[in-house]
Amino acid sequence: xxxxxxxxxxxxxxRMSNVDTDQIIPAVYLxxxxxxxxxxxxxxxxxxxxxxxxxxxxxxxxSVLVAGSDxxxxxxxxxxxxxxxxxxxxxxxxxxxxxxxxxxSSKAGLLAATVEQSDVELLWKKIEQRPGLExxxxxxxxxxxxxxxxxxxxIDEYTRWRLMEGLDDIDLTLRHAEDIDAYEAGxxxxxxxxxxx
Amino acid sequence: xxxxxxxxxxxxxxxxRGEGQEPDLLYIDLHLVHEVTSPQAFDGLRxxxxxxxxxxxxxxxxxxxxxxxxxxxxxxDETSATQVSTLRRNCEDFGVRLFPMGTQDQxxxxxxxxxxxxxxxxxTVVCGDSHTSTHGAFGALAFGIxxxxxxxxLATQTLPLRPFKTMAIEISGTLRPGVTSKDVILAVIAxxxxxxxxxxxxxxxxxxxxxxxxxxRMTMCNMSIEAGGRAGMVAPDETTFAYLRDRPHAPKGxxxxxxxxxxxxxxxxxxxxxxxxxxxxxxxxxPFVTWGTNPGQGLPLGESVPDPATMDDDDAxxxxxxxxxxxxxxxxxxxxxAVDVVFLGSCTNAxxxxxxxxxxxxxxxxxxDSVQMLVVPGSMRVKAQAExxxxxxxxxxxxxxxxxxxxxxxxxxxxxxxxxxQRCASTSNRNFQGRQGKGGRTHLVSPLVAAxxxxxxxxxxxxxLVDDRADTxxxxxx
Ligand code: SF4
Numbered sequence: 099x100x101x102x103x104x105x106x107x108x109x110x111x112x113r114m115s116n117v118d119t120d121q122i123i124p125a126v127y128l129x130x131x132x133x134x135x136x137x138x139x140x141x142x143x144x145x146x147x148x149x150x151x152x153x154x155x156x157x158x159x160x161s162v163l164v165a166g167s168d169x170x171x172x173x174x175x176x177x178x179x180x181x182x183x184x185x186x187x188x189x190x191x192x193x194x195x196x197x198x199x200x201x202x203s204s205k206a207g208l209l210a211a212t213v214e215q216s217d218v219e220l221l222w223k224k225i226e227q228r229p230g231l232e233x234x235x236x237x238x239x240x241x242x243x244x245x246x247x248x249x250x251x252x253i254d255e256y257t258r259w260r261l262m263e264g265l266d267d268i269d270l271t272l273r274h275a276e277d278i279d280a281y282e283a284g285x286x287x288x289x290x291x292x293x294x295x
Numbered sequence: 296x297x298x299x300x301x302x303x304x305x306x307x308x309x310x311x312r313g314e315g316q317e318p319d320l321l322y323i324d325l326h327l328v329h330e331v332t333s334p335q336a337f338d339g340l341r342x343x344x345x346x347x348x349x350x351x352x353x354x355x356x357x358x359x360x361x362x363x364x365x366x367x368x369x370x371x372d373e374t375s376a377t378q379v380s381t382l383r384r385n386c387e388d389f390g391v392r393l394f395p396m397g398t399q400d401q402x403x404x405x406x407x408x409x410x411x412x413x414x415x416x417x418x419t420v421v422c423g424d425s426h427t428s429t430h431g432a433f434g435a436l437a438f439g440i441x442x443x444x445x446x447x448x449l450a451t452q453t454l455p456l457r458p459f460k461t462m463a464i465e466i467s468g469t470l471r472p473g474v475t476s477k478d479v480i481l482a483v484i485a486x487x488x489x490x491x492x493x494x495x496x497x498x499x500x501x502x503x504x505x506x507x508x509x510x511x512r513m514t515m516c517n518m519s520i521e522a523g524g525r526a527g528m529v530a531p532d533e534t535t536f537a538y539l540r541d542r543p544h545a546p547k548g549x550x551x552x553x554x555x556x557x558x559x560x561x562x563x564x565x566x567x568x569x570x571x572x573x574x575x576x577x578x579x580x581x582p583f584v585t586w587g588t589n590p591g592q593g594l595p596l597g598e599s600v601p602d603p604a605t606m607d608d609d610d611a612x613x614x615x616x617x618x619x620x621x622x623x624x625x626x627x628x629x630x631x632x633a634v635d636v637v638f639l640g641s642c643t644n645a646x647x648x649x650x651x652x653x654x655x656x657x658x659x660x661x662x663x664d665s666v667q668m669l670v671v672p673g674s675m676r677v678k679a680q681a682e683x684x685x686x687x688x689x690x691x692x693x694x695x696x697x698x699x700x701x702x703x704x705x706x707x708x709x710x711x712x713x714x715x716x717q718r719c720a721s722t723s724n725r726n727f728q729g730r731q732g733k734g735g736r737t738h739l740v741s742p743l744v745a746a747x748x749x750x751x752x753x754x755x756x757x758x759x760l761v762d763d764r765a766d767t768x769x770x771x772x773x
Contacts, residue, residue, distance in 0.1 A: 099343075129374050131334035131381040133342055176443060205443065267443070268345065268450045274311050274320060278453055281310040281322050288546040288554035289324055290413045292354040292392050295543050 099207040101264030102237050105188045109225040109233040109244060110151060110160030117165060118172030119199060123181040136181035152185075156230035162189045162242075164221045164233075170199025170210075179206045189235045191242065191251065193218055204257040205267055211235065211242065211251035220247055237262055297564025299461045300530050301496040304436040304561070308419050310453055318455040324418035325435075326448050328355040328391065329404045330382040331708075332423030336446035337385035349452045350390045354413065355382060358403045359708050361396040363671050363698035375708060389449075402674020402700045405429040405642040409513065410676050412542025416531035416558040421448055426642050426724065427526075428519040432512035433539075434531035434561045436496070439520070459525050460570040462495040463563075466503040468578035473757050475652075476511035477644060477722070477741035479503070479575065480518040481583040481593045487573055489591040492524030495571065498563065499529050503577035509538040510648040517643045518724050521590040530562040582756040584629055585726050585739040587617035592726075596744065596756055600627045620728055621736050622716075629754050634738065636719040637668040637749040638731070639695075641705035644722035644742050645673030650681050653746035654689040656757055662694035663752035669711060670695050671703040695749065707732045720748040 127139025144150045151157045163182070169192040170178060179202045182190065190208065193215040203210040213221075224244040225231050234243045235251075237258060242249050253261075260270070271278075298306070311320040326349075333355070340346065347353060360375035362368075370376040379396070386393040394401040400411070405426055408414035414430040420437035421427060423445040430437035440454070448454055464483060470476075484491075497519045504512065512529045519527030529535075536555055539545045546554040585593040586600050592614075594601070600618065602625035603611040618625065623632070639645065639653050650672060662668045670690045672678040678700055681687055687697045704711040705723040707730070713719055715734025722745050726737035738754060747755040 129377075131338070131377055133335045133338035266343070267455075268343070268447055271320065271447065271451045271453055271455065277311045277320070278322070278451065282452075285322075286553070286557065288550040288557070289418065290415055290544045290546075291351040292325070292413060292544070293351050294392065 099264045099266045099269070102188070102207065102209060102261040104234060104236045104238070105161070105209070106232050106234045107161030107188065108156055108159050108230055109162045109164055109221065110157040111222045111225050112151060112163055112165040113222065115166030116168045116171060119170060119175050119178040119196070120172055122170065122178040123175070127181075128175065128177055133180065134184055136177055137184040137186075139177070140181040140185045159186075161186050162191065162233045162235060163187050164191045164218060164225065166218070167193045167215060169195050170203075171196035174198045174202070176202045176206070179203050179208050183208050191218065191221065204260055207261065207264070207266070209235065209237065209253070209261060211253060213242065213249050213251045217249040220249065297567035299563045299567045299569060300434060300498055300528055300561060301436060301459070301461050301526070302567075304417055304419065304434070305458070307417060308436070313455070318457045320453050321419060321456050323421050323448050323452050323454060324352060325408065325413055325420045326353045326452070327404045327408055327420065327422035327427070328353060328382075328445070329358050329422070329424065330378040331359045332442050333385065333445055334378065334381045335442050336423070336449055337389060339443075339446040340389070340449060345450045347389045347391060347449045350392070352452060353391050353449065354407065355386050355391050355393040356401055356404050356407050357382060357394070357396045358401075358700075359702045359706065361701040362709050363701050363703050363711060366397045366699055371710070396701070397675075397699070399675050399679065402676065403642045403645070403702055405513075405517065406646070406674040406677065406700075409433065409509070409538075410542065410674060412539050412545035415539065415545070415554070416535060417561050421454065425520045426517050428524065429513050429517040429642055431516040431519070431526050431528040432509060433535055434528060434558070436526060436528065438526045460495045462492060462497050462524070462571040462573065463569040464497050464499045464573050464575065466499060466501040466575045466577050468503055468576055469506060470503055470577045470580065473743060474580050474582060475741040475743060476507055476515045478580055478583040479577065480515045480521075481585065481590070481739060482580055483573065483575060484518065484522045484591045485583070485593045486575070487522055489521060489589050490523040492519060492522040495524050496526045496528060497522065497524040498569070499527060500563070501577075504529055505532065507534075508648055509534060510646040513646065514643055518590065521724055531558045582741060582744050584720075584744060584754055585737075586621065586623060586629060587614065588620055588726055588728050589617075590724065590726060590739060592617055593739065594629065596629050596754060598629055600625050600629065602626060630759070632738070632754045633718070633752055634666060634720045634748060634754065635717045636713060637662075637666055637745050638671070638704045638719055638721040638723065639742055639745050640669065640671030640673065640703050641721075641723035642673060642702070643724045645671060645677065647677050647680050649722065649742040650677065650686050651684070653742045654686040656743065656746035656750065656760065657693035657695065658689050660693060660750040660760060662749045665752045666749050668695035668749045669698060669704060671698045671711070672700050674700045704731050706730055707735075720745050720754060
């Protein structure tokens with residue numbers, strides 16, 4: 099997982115609230131057997147509409163999604179986070195996130211930045227005034243800068259640390275690799291192995 | 296204070312105690328893998344450049360998607376075919392042993408661990424499948440995990456876990472003939488509800504459990520998840536050791552003695568305390584069947600479809616919805632419910648003992664004309680054993696279909712599915728809406744009830760058949 103300190107990219111406004119994980123990626127797109135390639139399913143039910151924001155230049159090239167409140171509620175599917183990352187988003191901004199979505203984001207390296215709803219409105223205005231405007235998200239300072247506007251976001255300390263170190267769950271466990279080695283050295287000899295007998 | 300069985304197994308597997316709010320890191324002795332929940336886990340490893348830490352503690356099988364007949368033909372459904380071929384490629388790339396469909400050791404993931412002798416007392420067993428609780432019958436701590444945890448175990452052979460609570464299911468007395476561990480677990484779920492065991496590891500204890508075979512214990516542990524439990528366990532005893540002895544992966548020689556000595560310690564201390572206790576009187580139990588759309592909606596076969604009018608609001612609403620889906624009228628005797636299909640299979644009840652019990656009934660009877668009966672052994676080893684005993688002939692001569700091993704109509708990911716509106720008596724574990732096929736209606740039953748139902752065409756127990764035969768003998772001169 100790539101470490102995250104700052105990120106600069108085009109802001110994409112998603113003027114919708116209560117976007118649940120079924121809307122982020124509908125179930126029919128979950129059949130794939132790989133961990134990547136979920137970008138086709140991202141917001142699939144809206145993508146047919148030519149006026150949908152991801153169908154408009156330059157927003158289609160955005161990497162910072164600024165969404166309405168209660169983003170990522172609903173079913174626990176991790177594919178919702180993968181779809182956003184696969185499409186090219188590194189940051190999602192909202193005034194409130196679904197809890198499980200937030201947890202899944204931190205595991206996969208997507209920054210879910212919580213800001214005040216009034217700041218979401220200000221960011222939308224900025225982005226729409228100057229389409230293609232690049233936002234800079236600074237995880238150290240916990241700020242999002244859009245032109246002359248700077249807003250603060252919140253994130254819990256643990257998740258912030260993980261993202262800055264670029265550690266996924268497996269990395270976190272492997273920090274204790276010596277403990278695992280030591281445990282393995284002491285396992286009883288009668289424990290089974292799966293190799294052909 | 297003493298410790299429970301579950302706590303002992305937990306303590307033996309702590310790689311690192313979590314500090315403060317942190318979870319404990321637990322070592323995993325056996326990781327079972329199948330084609331549905333593993334593809335993204337392997338792909339995640341690939342993307343991160345990681346390998347499988349312990350291929351020698353990992354074993355894969357093809358089960359959820361595999362057809363149960365015409366195995367020589369390619370799998371028709373595209374998603375199913377892709378999942379199976381992906382598993383094959385992943386196992387090859389990462390060096391994981393695989394039991395492919397059609398080969399002698401293949402079977403449902405929860406069949407192969409026990410029959411290979413890999414599921415042993417005091418081990419930790421995980422699999423990306425909720426019915427991993429089955430393995431707890433051996434005194435293993437066994438539970439289902441999600442795909443990202445599958446990846447975590449593949450990479451590290453450990454899992455960060457938060458402790459659970461413990462619940463004792465005390466089953467006193469002796470089961471009457473014709474009453475099985477399936478009836479016990481259905482009765483337990485009806486008693487405590489589908490959420491009653493949430494957050495708990497269930498330990499089945501008491502005289503009736505001691506008298507049960509390993510197969511019967513597995514059936515009960517299998518459905519712990521339907522009671523909301525994280526896992527189910529039974530303390531190992533002589534029955535367990537006798538089952539394991541001489542299995543391909545059981546310890547041999549001195550190792551066997553060392554293992555048995557360690558296994559004998561695996562029991563809940565007399566002064567240990569459970570967080571909750573549930574009592575069941577085995578003597579009072581009769582065959583149990585479900586009438587609704589969750590496994591907690593069950594009753595003794597002798598009763599009638601419940602009446603929502605007699606319930607409080609929440610229950611009444613749920614019952615009305617279930618009855619509507621099941622197309623059942625309150626007050627109908629359960630014995631009068633006619634079925635179209637009987638499914639004898641799944642990781643709950645497709646072991647050799649289950650097939651023997653059903654065959655014993657069908658030896659003297661024919662499957663009713665109105666019923667299609669599908670017999671799907673849980674593994675190819677069970678299939679071979681059954682064929683060696685001639686059970687396949689008993690089933691086919693009685694008019695049932697004899698198939699190859701897989702999950703089959705338990706969840707209808709392969710072509711074995713109910714059609715809309717069809718009603719099925721099924722030995723599997725879930726009667727959710729559409730589980731066995733879109734619009735299909737499921738009644739969960741024991742293998743004995745399944746066989747008797749196939750004969751009479753309505754939900755029945757073997758007792759009903761004895762009565763029939765008595766009638767026939769009196770009516771027809773010999
Ligand atoms: S038989 Fe049914 S419950 Fe068992 S593993 Fe297969 S699908 Fe799951």
